[in-house]
Amino acid sequence: MSARLEVAGLVRAFGGVRAVDGATFDVQPGSITGLIGPNGAGKSTVFNCVSGFLRAQAGDVLLDGRRIEKLPPHRIARAGLVRTFQTPRTLSRMTVLDNVLVPTTRAREREARVRADELLALVGLDAYGAELAGTLSGGQRKLLDLIRALMAEPRILLLDEPMAGVSPGLRVELLRHILQLRDRDGITLLIVEHDLDFVMAASDRVIVMNNGRVIADGTPADVRSDERVLDAYLGARRAAA
Amino acid sequence: MSALASGDFWAFVGVVAGIYTLLALGVQLQFGLTGLLNFGQVAFMAIGAYTMAILVVKEHLSTWLAAPLGVVVAGAAGLLLGLPSARLRADYFAIVTIAFSEIVRYVATNQDSLTGGSQGTIALGKVGVAAQYNGQWERFQARVQAWLHVGSKDVAMLVIVWSVAIVALTLVWLAVRTSWGRALRSIREDEDAAASLGKNVLAHKLQVLVIGSALAGLAGLFYAWQFSFFSPDDFQPLLTFFAWMIVILGGLGRVWAVPVGAAVFGFLFAGTRFLDFSPLSELDSAQRAYLRLIVIGLVIIGLVVFRPQGLLGRRDEMVLE
Numbered sequence: 263m264s265a266r267l268e269v270a271g272l273v274r275a276f277g278g279v280r281a282v283d284g285a286t287f288d289v290q291p292g293s294i295t296g297l298i299g300p301n302g303a304g305k306s307t308v309f310n311c312v313s314g315f316l317r318a319q320a321g322d323v324l325l326d327g328r329r330i331e332k333l334p335p336h337r338i339a340r341a342g343l344v345r346t347f348q349t350p351r352t353l354s355r356m357t358v359l360d361n362v363l364v365p366t367t368r369a370r371e372r373e374a375r376v377r378a379d380e381l382l383a384l385v386g387l388d389a390y391g392a393e394l395a396g397t398l399s400g401g402q403r404k405l406l407d408l409i410r411a412l413m414a415e416p417r418i419l420l421l422d423e424p425m426a427g428v429s430p431g432l433r434v435e436l437l438r439h440i441l442q443l444r445d446r447d448g449i450t451l452l453i454v455e456h457d458l459d460f461v462m463a464a465s466d467r468v469i470v471m472n473n474g475r476v477i478a479d480g481t482p483a484d485v486r487s488d489e490r491v492l493d494a495y496l497g498a499r500r501a502a503a
Numbered sequence: 504m505s506a507l508a509s510g511d512f513w514a515f516v517g518v519v520a521g522i523y524t525l526l527a528l529g530v531q532l533q534f535g536l537t538g539l540l541n542f543g544q545v546a547f548m549a550i551g552a553y554t555m556a557i558l559v560v561k562e563h564l565s566t567w568l569a570a571p572l573g574v575v576v577a578g579a580a581g582l583l584l585g586l587p588s589a590r591l592r593a594d595y596f597a598i599v600t601i602a603f604s605e606i607v608r609y610v611a612t613n614q615d616s617l618t619g620g621s622q623g624t625i626a627l628g629k630v631g632v633a634a635q636y637n638g639q640w641e642r643f644q645a646r647v648q649a650w651l652h653v654g655s656k657d658v659a660m661l662v663i664v665w666s667v668a669i670v671a672l673t674l675v676w677l678a679v680r681t682s683w684g685r686a687l688r689s690i691r692e693d694e695d696a697a698a699s700l701g702k703n704v705l706a707h708k709l710q711v712l713v714i715g716s717a718l719a720g721l722a723g724l725f726y727a728w729q730f731s732f733f734s735p736d737d738f739q740p741l742l743t744f745f746a747w748m749i750v751i752l753g754g755l756g757r758v759w760a761v762p763v764g765a766a767v768f769g770f771l772f773a774g775t776r777f778l779d780f781s782p783l784s785e786l787d788s789a790q791r792a793y794l795r796l797i798v799i800g801l802v803i804i805g806l807v808v809f810r811p812q813g814l815l816g817r818r819d820e821m822v823l824e
Contacts, residue, residue: 315695339701351696353689364689365700368682414700 264291264450265326265342265417267312272321274307281307283474284321289418289467294444294451296461296482299471300494305454306348308471309422313345314338325418339365342417348426348454350403354396358387361395361406365414374413381409385439401432408439418450419443425457433457437464462486470494512773514657518729520769521664524762525722526742527749528671529715534747535755536679537711538691540597543584543604544719544746549611549738551577551720552727553618556636560627566639570724577720578713585712589705604740611735623734624727640728664725668762671718676758687711688756748803754816763814771799 267289274282282304289295297305310316312323314335323331330338339345353361359378366374382388385405390398398406404424411419424440425433437460443449455461461468462482470478470485472494478485485491526548533539555573558564564572588599611618619626619634628634648659678684686707689697694704727733745768753764775795783791812818 313699315698334703335695335698336701336703339699344701345699347695347699351693351699353692353696355692356685356688360685360688363682364685364697364702366682366685371682410700 264448266291266324267343267418267450267452268322268324268327269308269312270322270324272308272311272323273319274304274311274316275319280474282311282318285471285474285476286321287469287476287479289450289452291450292444292448293466294440294453294464296465296468297452297454297471298456298458298461298468299477302473303471303494304474305471306422307474309345309420309454312338313343313420339414339416342415343420344411344414344416344418345420346407346411346422346424348422350400350407352395352398352403352406354394356395357391358382358393358395358398358406359391362410362413364410378409378413381412385409385435400427401429404428404436405432408436412443416449418452421451421453421455423455424453425455425460433460440464511655511657514655514661516769516773517661517766518657518664518725519773520762520765521661521668522722522725522729523745523749523768524668524765525664525671525718525725527746527753527765528668528675528758528761529718530743530746530750531753531755531758531761532675532679532687532718533711533715535750535757536684536691537687537708538593539589539708539711540593541600541712541715542597542740542743542747543600543602543607544715545738545740545742546600546604546607547577547581547716547719548723548726548742549604549607549735550580550716551723552733553611553723554720555724556624556627556727556733557617559636559639560624560634566637566643573724574717574720577723578717581712581714581716582709584716585709589708589712601740601743604738604743608735608738611738618735621735623736624732635731637728637731644728660725660729664729667721667725671721672758672762675714679758683707748799750813751803752806752813754813756817757813757815760813760815767814768799771802775799 270286272282272285273280285304285308297308299305307316311318311331314333314337318331321331322329325341325343330341330343333341353364359382362378362382363374379388382391387402387405395406404427408424424436428436440451441464444451453461453465465482467480468482468485469476470491477490477494478488526544530541530544533541551573554576555569558569558572559566584600584603588596591599612621614620615626624636625633627636644656644659644663647663648656651659651662653659679687686697686702689700689702690704690707698704749764749768750761752767753760772795775798783794786794806813
């Protein structure tokens with residue numbers, strides 16, 4: 263059920279800038295792994311390469327030992343690696359229910375509808391099923407994107423800043439859902455997030471990137487005390503002090 | 504004004520509306536549901552019509568074999584166009600389609616040995632012999648006419664065209680109610696989101712291109728049979744934009760809005776022919792023909808201003824932006 267993700271020597275440059283410059287890391291099956299780093303560290307580019315939206319120029323991406331770095335996004339999604347986007351990709355002119363049902367194939371329509379109703383109820387959107395998704399608030403769109411991704415039956419889910427633009431009240435709920443995905447559904451999670459409190463609280467492991475490379479990889483406690491991490495985040499201030 | 508009361512005249516208007524329904528149904532599937540801007544729809548109509556006529560006249564094929572081949576070749580042309588271009592951004596794809604449609608028309612105009620050139624299908628056969636591709640069709644139409652006990656060919660044609668159109672509409676309507684239709688609409692809304700959920704965006708685009716082109720090919724067959732003769736000039740880009748007007752009039756994203764749009768468009772287009780009362784009778788008939796286009800243009804502008812969702816569309820789902 264849970265999937266393992268291995269990334270080795272990933273390179274992706276834009277013009278002369280190597281946004282990802284040899285990133286290497288593993289995501290353990292059934293874990294919540296946080297991917298953090300200062301702006302421009304290459305986190306989003308890693309996400310885009312792993313999910314097939316960008317072609318890596320070098321390096322391997324393995325999903326349960328199978329190479330996926332040359333597959334198109336829809337094949338990767340069907341292989342069990344599903345991503346969300348930083349800004350919700352709500353399909354505004356479709357109903358909330360139709361949004362959730364997009365990943366469904368015809369053969370599984372009936373059971374998918376049952377599952378969709380469950381998930382909508384879980385995140386409190388069950389009253390909005392027939393509404394057009396464009397009418398939802400920013401926070402509701404985040405939740406919609408999350409459950410829609412779950413309908414694609416991921417074994418590993420990549421969340422790009424799930425907390426961005428979510429109100430404090432909803433954050434607690436979202437954290438609860440994310441922990442439940444790991445504990446109850448056995449889904450591996452890789453999460454890019456700027457909210458460090460959230461990352462440290464939720465993650466089993468934290469990967470820190472800077473300048474396109476992984477500079478630290480360990481438990482939240484390890485990473486918090488890592489000199490290189492402090493340098494990356496606070497470099498300018500420490501140098502000035 | 505006597506023509507206004509003539510059943511034959513309105514049957515003719517209805518036949519043309521049925522042909523436009525088939526043509527515009529492709530645009531609805533491609534743009535209204537999938538978001539693909541195809542401005543070259545008329546090219547596939549031309550390909551369907553020419554394929555059938557050429558196979559009948561030059562290869563002496565039965566109409567009943569040549570006609571389905573016309574539809575197949577039109578669909579295949581849609582695939583051929585889509586393979587290199589469907590990955591393009593929407594606006595670039597639109598440019599490719601309109602260029603493709605003009606290329607088809609120019610080839611038909613200049614490849615005399617294949618298409619009869621600018622003289623049209625009459626020059627398909629041997630020099631000095633007026634070629635006919637519709638002998639078998641005429642006999643079939645006469646049988647339908649006798650069977651229906653109707654007095655005019657056009658009424659028989661009306662029944663045939665609309666029977667085919669209703670079957671096509673029903674099939675498309677049933678298809679877009681499934682998960683396939685949901686996938687199309689997800690692509691219209693956001694290709695990346697669709698791909699991230701496991702939908703093969705390119706494959707779906709190619710599917711609607713092939714189906715829409717085949718429908719245009721079918722429209723081309725009926726066009727060819729209805730008019731007994733055609734030339735490259737019949738496939739001007741204007742026809743593509745008529746199909747677009749019909750889809751906009753009826754309402755984007757709704758399958759059954761297409762026949763409604765086609766009927767209203769056909770009525771307006773034919774009805775405005777009779778604008779020869781004072782002071783419009785000061786204009787000659789050619790000027791009045793252009794006046795029709797102005798009237799239809801004004802109707803479209805009024806519609807976009809006051810009812811941008813079209814006659815049957817949902818305002819919050821699909822409007823022209």
